[in-house]
Amino acid sequence: MSTEDPPKPPSLPTVDEELAKLRILCEKQEAEIIALKERYEPTMTTIVKAAGTYGASEDVPTWVEAFENSIEGLVVDDTFTTSSYRENNRFKGLDFFHSSASSCKLSQYRVFETPRTNWMKVEAVVQFTKNAEGAKGWVHRGAVSALMDDAANFAGFNISGELNLFSGFTKQVFTTYSRPVRIGAILKLIGQVERVRNRTDIIITCSLIDPSYNNALHAKADCIFVMNESAAEMLEPLVAMKQKERGNSGADKSAEWNTPEPWSVEMSKTSFETVPDPAFRPPNRVGRYGLGSRIDDDLAQKIDERTARTFIPKAGSLIKNAEKHVTKKRIEQERTRLEAEEELERERVRNHPARGIGRVWGARSDS
Known part of the structure; x- marks a missing residue:
């Protein structure tokens, strides 16, 4: 007969040990997911960190990370702005704001519904590079006006809450400049749909603000986005429903909106x-x-x-x-x-x- 001791049963891990292992595993997986996301879908935080000319990671305002990590709003698919999409669809040149060589770094838009107007609005984080410089150290105002045009376009594309690509074009951008913008400043861009007029005209108000300084206004624009016939026809039921919700008879009380x-x-x-x-x-x-x-x-x-x-x-x-x-x-x-x-x-x-x-x-x- 063998005099060896019988094998001991394996020790059961404690609850604390299991929780610690699970926590470490979750942190590793979360880090891998974030790395993959930043690789294929770079956020504004990643762009700012990579732009060494404009500051390190500690220069990124806290509201930027809060904006990008928020679960509110729908992220707009901007695949059509990539260079590969434009090349495959025979576009000439790069996108003015959404390419790697743009004079302004622009994050993906988020779509929200605002109770004030009962319509959609889009928001994004922007940072102007040296390519947008006018006077030394300051952003050229033409670049700011072009940015307003981009916000008006995306607001018009997403008026129904879903992206309807190239459903119209910007007819008018009337920009008022309140404060100059420094090169490298990180600001928030807002495009707010105000109302639909004359069936095809969408009245949009765009603004460029600085949340780090009590939402200081740098520029504001009154825009008109014109929908094509198919988009206007698809939007008619939604317009009627929203007018009914607001108790509006449908009459345009602001026909003289654009009259000097x-x-x-x-x-x-x-x-x-x-x-x-x-x-x-x-x-x-x-x-x-x-x-x-x-x-x-x-x-x-x-x-x-x-x-x-x-x-x-x-x-x-x-x-x-x-x-x-x-x-x-x-x-x-x-x-x-x-x-x-x-x-x-x-x-x-x-x-x-x-x-x-x-x-x-x-x-x-x-x-």
Whole structure:
């Protein structure tokens, strides 16, 4: 008989050990998933970290990671912006904002529904590179306006909550610049659908804000996105439903939305009431002189004050002189007309046949 001890049963792991192993395994798998996602679907955080010119990972605002890790909103599929898609579909050139060589790094859009307008909005994280530089260290405003156009397009494509690619085009982008944008700044881009007008026109408001500084506004744009006929036909039931939910009769109460504001000067001591609108004067809400800031408002106020001091009295005196000139001219014309009529009457009497006969008879009677 063998004197060896019987084998001991395997030790059962404790609950704490199992939980620790599972936690380590989950962390490894999560790290692998994140690595694969960043490899094939780079986020804005990854892009900013890779752009060494604009700061390291600690420079990425906390709201960026919160935005990308949020479960709210639907991520818009932007496969059509990739270089491979564009090459396979015979596009010429790269996408203006969504390619690796773009002047602005733009994350994938997220679609949300807002209770205020009862329509969809899109949001994305943006960062301008040195390729968008205008003045040294500052972003060119044309790049900002082009970014507004991109947001309006994606808002129009996703008005129903689902991506309807190339369902229309941007008809108008009316941009107001509030603050300059520094190269490398990380901002949030918003494209908000306001309403549908005239069946095919989508009114969209776009804005570029900085969540790190209490949502400071850098630029805002009033845009019009025009849907094609098939997209407008598909959207008609949704428009009717939303109008019913809002209690709207369907009448467009803002038909004059794109009409420039009239400019006039009220007159009190002259014979006329208004001065006509000067040519090429933009609406007041944009800034009359293109500066788009408080400087513009101050300049406009000074010019208006100077106009009130100098132009209005001159206009009154000019009109009075014009009235005098018109009155004098009419008197001269009337005098000339009367003189001409008198001359014609004398000529008619002088050439009348009875004038000669009377002279002969008078001569005979005198003899």
